[in-house]
Amino acid sequence: MIKNYLLLLFLFTSILTSQAQQFNSNNISISRSDLETNVYEKDSTANALVLYEYGKSYVNNQSFKLTHEFKQKLKILNRKGFDQATILVYLYNSKNKKEKISNINATTHNLIDGRITRTKLKESEIYTEKYNENYTLVKFTLPNIQEGSVITYSYRVTLPFVYKYKSWEFQGDIPKLYSEYNTSIPGNYNYNIKLVGKNQLFKNEAEVKKSCLEVGLGGSADCTESIYVMKDIPAFIEEDYMTTRDNYLSRIEYELKVFQGFDGVIDNITKTWETTDKEIKANNSIGKQLNKNIKKEALLSQSTLNEKDALKKAELIYKNIQENYTWNGNYQIFKDVSVKDLIDKKSGSVSEINILLHNLLNASGIAVKPILLSTRNNGLPTTIYPVISDFNYLVVQATIDNKTYLLDATNKYLHFGQLPFKCLNQYGRLLDFKNGSEWIDINSSVVSNTRYKVDLVLDKDENINGKVDFTTAGYHALPEKESYFSNASQHENYLTENNENITISDYAAETQEINSLDFKEHFNINYTTEKIGDFLYVNPFLFTFFEENPFKLQERSYPIDFGYKSGFMYYYKIHIDDAFEIIETPKSINLNLPDNAGKLLCTTSVKNNEIVVFFKLSFNKEIYVKEYYPYMKELMNHVVNLQKNTTIVLKRK
Numbered sequence: 001m002i003k004n005y006l007l008l009l010f011l012f013t014s015i016l017t018s019q020a021q022q023f024n025s026n027n028i029s030i031s032r033s034d035l036e037t038n039v040y041e042k043d044s045t046a047n048a049l050v051l052y053e054y055g056k057s058y059v060n061n062q063s064f065k066l067t068h069e070f071k072q073k074l075k076i077l078n079r080k081g082f083d084q085a086t087i088l089v090y091l092y093n094s095k096n097k098k099e100k101i102s103n104i105n106a107t108t109h110n111l112i113d114g115r116i117t118r119t120k121l122k123e124s125e126i127y128t129e130k131y132n133e134n135y136t137l138v139k140f141t142l143p144n145i146q147e148g149s150v151i152t153y154s155y156r157v158t159l160p161f162v163y164k165y166k167s168w169e170f171q172g173d174i175p176k177l178y179s180e181y182n183t184s185i186p187g188n189y190n191y192n193i194k195l196v197g198k199n200q201l202f203k204n205e206a207e208v209k210k211s212c213l214e215v216g217l218g219g220s221a222d223c224t225e226s227i228y229v230m231k232d233i234p235a236f237i238e239e240d241y242m243t244t245r246d247n248y249l250s251r252i253e254y255e256l257k258v259f260q261g262f263d264g265v266i267d268n269i270t271k272t273w274e275t276t277d278k279e280i281k282a283n284n285s286i287g288k289q290l291n292k293n294i295k296k297e298a299l300l301s302q303s304t305l306n307e308k309d310a311l312k313k314a315e316l317i318y319k320n321i322q323e324n325y326t327w328n329g330n331y332q333i334f335k336d337v338s339v340k341d342l343i344d345k346k347s348g349s350v351s352e353i354n355i356l357l358h359n360l361l362n363a364s365g366i367a368v369k370p371i372l373l374s375t376r377n378n379g380l381p382t383t384i385y386p387v388i389s390d391f392n393y394l395v396v397q398a399t400i401d402n403k404t405y406l407l408d409a410t411n412k413y414l415h416f417g418q419l420p421f422k423c424l425n426q427y428g429r430l431l432d433f434k435n436g437s438e439w440i441d442i443n444s445s446v447v448s449n450t451r452y453k454v455d456l457v458l459d460k461d462e463n464i465n466g467k468v469d470f471t472t473a474g475y476h477a478l479p480e481k482e483s484y485f486s487n488a489s490q491h492e493n494y495l496t497e498n499n500e501n502i503t504i505s506d507y508a509a510e511t512q513e514i515n516s517l518d519f520k521e522h523f524n525i526n527y528t529t530e531k532i533g534d535f536l537y538v539n540p541f542l543f544t545f546f547e548e549n550p551f552k553l554q555e556r557s558y559p560i561d562f563g564y565k566s567g568f569m570y571y572y573k574i575h576i577d578d579a580f581e582i583i584e585t586p587k588s589i590n591l592n593l594p595d596n597a598g599k600l601l602c603t604t605s606v607k608n609n610e611i612v613v614f615f616k617l618s619f620n621k622e623i624y625v626k627e628y629y630p631y632m633k634e635l636m637n638h639v640v641n642l643q644k645n646t647t648i649v650l651k652r653k
Contacts (some may be wrong), residue, residue, distance in 0.1 A: 314400055369431060
């Protein structure tokens with residue numbers, strides 16, 4: 001009986017709770033519950049919440065311009081969500097055409113003493129400013145914002161760029177209960193429609209409306225009218241080890257494929273790769289520059305010209321470009337590219353530097369091909385059909401003795417065959433003007449490592465001194481090399497400043513080649529132990545790899561993208577003076593990620609008054625799908641805990 005009563009009480013309480021926390025996500029109208037409810041149970045960390053969002057895009061029957069209508073209802077849950085009451089609308093401009101906004105309406109709704117109050121946005125509170133050459137910013141902040149406020153706002157945008165249909169973002173920085181997008185596309189516009197992101201559509205419906213667009217003289221077009229809906233959309237929260245959010249944010253994008261005029265003329269906007277290859281080949285900034293005849297004798301030393309070994313010759317040419325030409329920070333690859341200007345000015349864009357590298361290697365008898373790619377912060381290029389605007393970078397593939405090397409000469413610290421980290425974005429388009437272009441994988445063949453070897457002695461006076469060997473390799477070595485070779489004394493000072501409790505002396509860098517694959521340093525250290533009562537506490541992790549766990553989300557909806565395989569190793573040996581006895585040593589740990597995709601190992605051994613702590617962390621994949629996230633998060637918790645809380649306990653005899 002008591003059990004039944006408790007069950008009924010639980011069910012009744014659950015019903016009351018669900019009713020009390022039920023927002024109206026069916027439309028933009030305000031319910032009392034919208035104002036009374038101040039918690040979103042599915043995400044307790046949320047500071048604001050979109051209750052309802054609606055968009056509609058269509059071609060206006062009079063102006064024949066694309067019209068986009070937008071409205072949203074948003075709940076402010078706490079003070080940290082106040083910034084969501086500032087609305088920014090970016091309007092695109094070209095030389096002759098510009099987007100225009102109208103019909104801005106915005107209201108703040110509050111519950112004051114049990115009564116719903118409304119405060120409207122004044123027209124004088126709407127500001128317009130030039131954002132940059134391509135965009136105008138329209139900005140307004142809803143008035144009278146309080147904890148618990150609900151804001152509603154709407155506007156209309158007229159877009160003269162029908163070729164670029166209005167995209168729609170279902171997902172944003174805060175969670176959404178309901179997001180709906182309605183489109184009406186005339187039949188003479190044929191778009192590639194791309195749904196991006198992992199969240200599923202709740203509704204995806206389409207129907208044809210006859211003669212929705214009339215142009216006079218009997219001309220008309222049918223329209224495809226579509227409805228797309230998503231519900232309960234989690235906030236997209238950025239975290240370490242990811243590429244641009246645009247790769248994962250749930251949204252719909254449009255790319256015009258074919259336009260058919262009312263006169264019957266067909267314009268194929270989206271090309272095939274076969275057609276695109278021909279256009280690139282004929283392009284003044286790419287194809288024609290790649291075919292420029294280079295007088296290698298005027299640019300290369302005699303020793304380089306006389307080198308018989310193909311790999312050594314390629315490395316010498318690569319190094320020559322690195323040392324003599326400076327990247328000006330310009331990424332453009334399809335406009336204003338001139339190898340001649342680069343040679344004259346000794347400074348140029350990514351394309352100019354790497355096309356010169358391509359041409360010199362080609363003139364020296366080395367098989368080369370250019371690769372178009374998109375950098376990590378630029379997003380993944382579309383693979384279904386050519387979208388040239390997706391690419392923002394050009395590198396070179398060289399084939400020597402049946403082995404391929406991916407080359408970029410814009411950075412003097414890069415090793416031969418090593419691309420900048422920003423280029424490690426999964427795949428690129430290898431251009432071959434004879435046999436046709438193709439997609440190829442872009443990855444690093446070398447595991448990047450960080451290794452410490454610490455060899456110490458604890459003397460009878462409780463002082464610890466010894467030697468540290470520090471080696472970084474691959475991408476881990478790049479910041480170390482850049483720091484040291486740009487300012488060696490500052491690099492040493494930085495090392496000292498970041499280890500305040502340790503005296504560092506006799507620093508030396510063993511590596512002298514600026515573009516070496518690894519970088520080796522060594523120095524001596526001296527410090528005193530921590531003593532509490534009769535016990536001495538020695539922390540073996542004098543140098544740490546991770547100060548905190550980079551993975552903090554409850555759930556991650558996108559991959560962990562390191563960009564390359566990596567490893568971390570720490571070898572610590574300390575000889576204990578006979579004046580002390582060993583009371584406690586660190587416990588060993590051995591953890592593996594599923595499918596042996598990664599490993600954490602930490603062991604301790606004691607022999608003849610010597611304690612050895614060995615730590616090894618390895619990531620055997622460049623990219624981990626989201627299903628690995630809970631395992632990776634747990635693994636990194638152990639890593640951080642080991643570095644912070646591992647202790648050797650000693651006592652004087």
